[in-house]
Amino acid sequence: MPLTSFRKERTKEELRLILPEINEVLESESAVLRIDPESIMLIGDIHGNLEALEFVMQKREKLGCKKILFLGDYVDRGMQGTEVLTKLFRVKLEDPENVFLLRGNHETIDMNFFYGFFEEIGFDRDFLLEISRTYDRLPVAAVISGHTFCVHGGIDGTGNISSITKEGAFPYLWNDPSERPGLSISSRGSTVREFGPDIVEGFLDTNGLKRIVRGHTAIMTGYKWWFDGKLLSLFSCPDYVGLGNAAAFALIEKEEIKIVAFES
Template sequence: MSSRKIAAKEKLRLILPKVDSIFESEPAVLLIDNEPVMLVGDIHGDLQALEFIIKMREKINCKNILFLGDYVDRGPQGTEVLLSLFSLKIKEPEHVFLLRGNHESVDMNLYYGFFEEIGSDQKFLLRISLTYDKMPIAAVLSGHTFCVHGGINGTESIDTIRKEEPFPYLWNDPSKSPGLTNSRRGSTVKEFGHDIVDGFLKANNLKRIVRGHTALETGYKWWFDGKLLSLFSCPDYAGIGNDAAFSLFENKELEIFVFGNQQK
C-alpha cells in the first residue's frame, strides 16, 4: 500500500464512529421532502467521477444529494471514495444521504477489489462492515419516488423494509418478464417485471422507482413506460467504455445529466 492509501485508510478509520452514529439515527427508509435532490448511481472506487459529481452539485446549486450505493470494489480508490462520502455525510447530515449497495458487504469486498486495496486487512474490513450494517436501504422523495440500490421484492409495503434484511433491495433487477423470476446473478436473486412494479407503486401510493446496480452504456435506462429509472455513475466501468449519468429530481420530474471520462 502507498503512503497516501495508508493515510486515507487511517482517516477513514477515525471517522467511522461518528458516521455510525448518524446512520444509526436514520431509518431503513429515508423520507426526503426537500427538493431538488441530486441522484447518483454506482461509483465503484472512481474518485474522479465522485469529484466531478460534487463539482456539478455546486454548479447547479443543489444542497440535497442521494447516493444509491456501491461505493467500493472494481475501481482503485474505494478508500478515498468512502472517506470523501462519509466526511460529507458528517459535515452535512441533513443534505447528504447514502444508501447501502450490494458491494457494501464483506462477501463482495473479499472478491472484487476492496479487500486487496486495504492491504488485505481483515480487521479493518470487519470494522467497516459494522458501518455497512447501519446504512439506510431506501428513500422516498416527496412521497412520490422510491429510491434503492437494486430493486424490490414483490408488492410489499415499504414499512416491511429492515436494515437487518437488506438482500433483495440490494440485489434484485428489473426484467421484461412478468412476475418475480430467477436471475442470472444467482439463485437467491430475483428479477421483477412490470406487473410487480405496478403493484408495488400502487400498494405504497408511489409513482416511480429509481435504482442503480446495473452498468449501462449510456449511464441510464428507462423501464416500464417511465415508471423505473436505472442510473449508473461510474464511467468506463471495468474498461467497458460506458458513459455515466446522474439525475436531478425536482417538482416530481427527473432531469438526466450524462458524462464520460473526458468530462471528469
C-alpha cells in the same frame, strides 16, 4: 514503503478515525429515508472512482442543489474505494440533513473479498470487519417527496415499504428489473430475483408512488428507462472496468426527472 502504499495507509487511517462518528449518524437514520426536497441529485454506482465522485460534487455546487442521494456501490472494481468512502463520510458528517447514503450490494464483506476492496486495503481483515459494521448501519432505500422510491437494486414484491429493514436488506441490494412478469430467478444467483412490470406496478400502487430509481446495473449510456417511465436505472461510474460506458445522474425538481450525462 512506496509512496502510493503510504498514501493508501494514510487514507485508511483517516477513514478508520471517522467510523465511530459516521456510525452514530447512520444508526440514527431509518431503513427507509423520507426526503422532501425542492430539488435533489440522485447518483448511481461509483465503484471506487474518485474522479467520478468529484465530478458529481462539482455539479452539485454548480447546480446549487443542496440535497444529494447516493444509491450505493461506493467500493470494489476501482482502486480508490477508501478515498471515495472517506470523502462521502466526511460530506455526510458536515451536512447530514442534505447528504444521504444508501447501501449497495458491494457494501458487504462477501463482495469486498472478491472484487477489489479487500486487496485495496492490503488484505486487512480487521479493517474490513470495522467497515462492515458501518455498512450494516446504512439505510436501504429512500422515498422522495412521497412519489419516487430510490434503492440500489430493486424490490422484492408488491408489499408495503414499512416492512423494509436494515437487517433484511438483501433483496433491495441485489434484485433487478426484467421484462418477464412476476418474480423470477436471476442469473446473478439462486437467491436473487428479477421483478417484472406487474411487480413494479403493484409495488407503486400499494405505496402510492409514481416511480422507482435504482442503480446496480452497468449501462452503456449511463441510464435506462423501464416500464413506460415507471423505473429508471442509473450508473455513475464511467468506463467501468474498461467497458467504455458513459455515466449519468438524475436531478429531481418537483416531480420531474432530468438526466444529466457526465459530459454535460
